[in-house]
Amino acid sequence: MSNESNSYDAIVIGSGISGGWAAKELCEKGLKTLVLERGRDVKHLIDYPTMTSHPWEMPHRNSMVLKDKEENPVVNRCYAYKEDTEHFFVKDSEHPYKQEKPFDWVRGYQVGGKSLIWARQTQRWSKYDFEGPARDGFAVDWPIRYKDIAPWYSYVEKFVGISGNKDGVDTLPDGEFLPPWEMNCVEKEVKDKIKAHYTDRHVMIGRCAHLTQPSEHHLSQGRGQCMARNQCYRGCPFGAYFSSNSSTLPAAAATGNLTIRPNAVVHSIIYDEQKGKATGVRIVDTLDGTSKEYFAKIIFLNASTLNSNLILMNSTSSRFPEGLGNDSGVLGKYIAFHNYRGNIAANYEGFKDKHYFGRRPTAVMIPNFRNVHQQETDFLRGYMSFYTAGRQGWGSQGNVPFGEEFKEKNSLPGDWTVFMMMQGETIPIESNEVTLDSSEQDKWGIPLLKINVDYTENDEKLLADFLVQGSEMLEKADCKNIRSWDTKQAPGLDIHEMGGARMGKDPKTSILNGWNQIHSCPNVFVTDGAAMTSTGTQNPSITYMALTARAVDHAINELKKGNIK
Secondary structure (H helix, E strand, C coil): CCCHHHECCEEEECCCHHHHHHHHHHHHCCCCEEEECCCECCCCCCCCCCCCCCHHHCCCCCCCCHHHHHHCHHHHCCCCCCCCCHHHCCCHHHCCCEECCCCCCCCCCECCHHHHCCCCECCCCCHHHHHHHHHHCCCCCCCCCHHHHHHHHHHHHHHHCEECCCCCCCCCCCCCEECCCCCCHHHHHHHHHHHHHCCCCCCEECCECECCCCCHHHHHCCCCCCCCCCCHHHCCCCCCECCHHHHHHHHHHCCCCEEEECCEEEEEEEEECCCCEEEEEEEEECCCCCEEEEECCEEEECCCHHHHHHHHHHCCCCCCCCCCCCCCCCCCEEEECEECCEEEEEEECCCCCCCCCCCCCCCEEECCCCCCCCCCCCCCCCEEEEEEEEECCCCCCCCCCCCHHHHHHCCCCCCEEEEEEEEEECCCCCCCEEEEEEEEECCCCCEEEEEECCCCHHHHHHHHHHHHHHHHHHHHCCCEEEEEEECCCCCCCCCCCEEECCECCCCCCCCECCCCEECCEEEEEECCHHHCCCCCCCCCHHHHHHHHHHHHHHHHHHHHHCCCC
């Protein structure tokens, strides 16, 4: 039953990157907003216990013990899960799920979600990405185009703080940038030689959500310049990388309109058959197991891709027996991700008199050059490539004897090495899906999620092409001892899962319209990765942020017009 103590103007489910943006925008537009977060509260600075810890202060020098690796194999495969960050990750046993095919589901349950542990790489989509499905005949046509979201990219970039160059490349549009990070001498050499041999391959420094030169409004948030500590996943004491905790949630709180309710697992969204709309959210308190309901005119679902699908599928009613908004029957289907399986390493023999100093929170990027303007290979779409160069650490030059030669070898840096990796677009297919296991529930009484997602023949062909083309590029750049390999990692470890509640023009083949509203329940908006119709080749988070800000603006306008009541 609704009353003043549990009624709000808006409810946001999830406090991560997109949820934080929904909270900020709704609160700043005057709506009393409740943010529901299934995890514990984490406050900026206060709850970053290892943010200034020294390596020798870690009991196991920042490695996970064998027992943890055996008990939590999925999360232990994540590059950022270590002794100094484990408190921001979900252990495998804490929220089990069913793997019908191998899938590494990496999660962060706390206020701020995975915004505390993301890789912070931010590239806009281009017109080719939004046009791709319609042109190439897969998934469904996006209901929006680049021109629709471009102003919102600019809007969120200015607030977030993105470092990068204006490179003038239409496959990776320029944005609102702070000063970029620099390439080192070998990275520049590789860039120049790739440019000399190819006309379709653009090499640029990575764009990332780090304050290289904070503007006045960043400083007013209490955020400061990035110190390149390379300890971002611990929580940043400078607020120098963007997170909900250091940026959007404090901005929302400053309005006086924000309420955060941690330890609240969302069971389902409440649909009122008489009113013909969603009226609230049902939660289970993780501390005492009790249930409670909260009510609002507008609901934003930002629980992260797979949990947002789970919530929609578990939100059943007479009107929606197969899940909220699922008239089309596609809810939970067409899950896609990014293909990270291709790796290449090489040596570079020059620049023995050069080194570099410090750390850098981004790599060198090569935007997708495959099938951009027309179909030219036997696979659909393409891949971004990333590379870095560095000198091996002192003492890493292989087997050396003891004595004088040992000391001499350890007094000099090793050879230059170059590492390259891929980020490939996967094609959403109907059989890549998530469903609910009605026979087994988690400790909060919610059905377990079953994940049935795998690679396709298209992914294998795309991988093979990257290994050939990437090796060729490094060869043209005069690299030596080039070796390539397939990591064979399961889907999910990219942590870029998308889809399941996709946007589209036709309610018969999609869940959401061009404003991220559920077609048949327009006061519910989904603006996290679940909304994605296709994946592109770019890191997705900046697109989630832009879609969220755009959707809130539309929601407010619809409220004013009386179309949402």
